[in-house]
Amino acid sequence: MKTETLSKWLVPAVGFAIGLLMAAALLGQHASLWQAGLSFGIVAAYALGLRLLQSRSETASLLSGMPVDERWESINNRALSIAAQLIAVVLVLAFLVTQFGGGDSTPYAWLGAVFATAYLGGLIWYRWRQ
Amino acid sequence: MQNEVRKLREDLALSQGDLAKHLSVSRQTVNAIETGRYLPSLPLALAIGRFFGRAVEEVFHEDRNAQ
Numbered sequence: 001m002k003t004e005t006l007s008k009w010l011v012p013a014v015g016f017a018i019g020l021l022m023a024a025a026l027l028g029q030h031a032s033l034w035q036a037g038l039s040f041g042i043v044a045a046y047a048l049g050l051r052l053l054q055s056r057s058e059t060a061s062l063l064s065g066m067p068v069d070e071r072w073e074s075i076n077n078r079a080l081s082i083a084a085q086l087i088a089v090v091l092v093l094a095f096l097v098t099q100f101g102g103g104d105s106t107p108y109a110w111l112g113a114v115f116a117t118a119y120l121g122g123l124i125w126y127r128w129r130q
Numbered sequence: 131m132q133n134e135v136r137k138l139r140e141d142l143a144l145s146q147g148d149l150a151k152h153l154s155v156s157r158q159t160v161n162a163i164e165t166g167r168y169l170p171s172l173p174l175a176l177a178i179g180r181f182f183g184r185a186v187e188e189v190f191h192e193d194r195n196a197q
Contacts, residue, residue: 058156069155071168 008054011064015047088115133190136164138182153177 022043023036053060058068067073095108139149139160146160153160153174162168163178170178179186 058158069159070171070174071155071159071162074168 007066008064009051012047012051015050016044019043019047084115084119088112091115131169131190132166132193133163134184135160135178135189138184138189139164142182149181152181 019040019042023040026036026039027033050060050064054064054066055061058072061068062072062076067076091108091112095105095112098105098108135149139146146164147157150157150160155174159168163170175186175190179189182189
């Protein structure tokens with residue numbers, strides 16, 4: 001199988017796999033077959049929809065991990081940057097609110113640590129390479 | 131930055147889609163470059179210059195009004 005064909009079907013395949021895992025997790029929690037099927041269907045439809053729209057829509061192509069050109073890569077990087085900054089703020093706020101509320105803030109601390117490590121790792125990696 | 135991409139393209143009677151095909155980018159990207167909303171990378175700027183048979187600085191130049 002060619003690499004291009006493989007990458008075209010990678011996102012739908014991952015989507016289907018995630019859908020199956022979600023359905024299995026729901027069934028494991030004694031949810032009804034209908035609920036599990038719906039959960040799988042939503043994720044699978046999203047993944048399949050992206051694949052079908054990939055050749056017609058540049059946005060769908062980007063969401064499938066295949067930006068059509070450098071401008072779309074730039075758009076993707078900026079959008080990711082905004083999303084990452086927002087997540088960082090939300091994580092800090094969630095950590096503080098939970099901490100002051102007496103709740104368990106460990107999940108937020110872990111997520112924050114992963115975020116910070118990934119960011120610093122990225123900084124070091126690209127600083128070294130560029 | 132300003133550029134002469136639209137003028138050069140129209141001189142050759144090419145559509146944005148035609149130029150996009152030659153440069154392997156989307157038509158919207160050509161439009162964004164022509165209107166100055168997107169500044170192309172150096173490799174793409176070089177490809178544009180090469181396509182029109184011009185030096186990059188003939189196609190892309192500083193916005194003198196902005197200074």
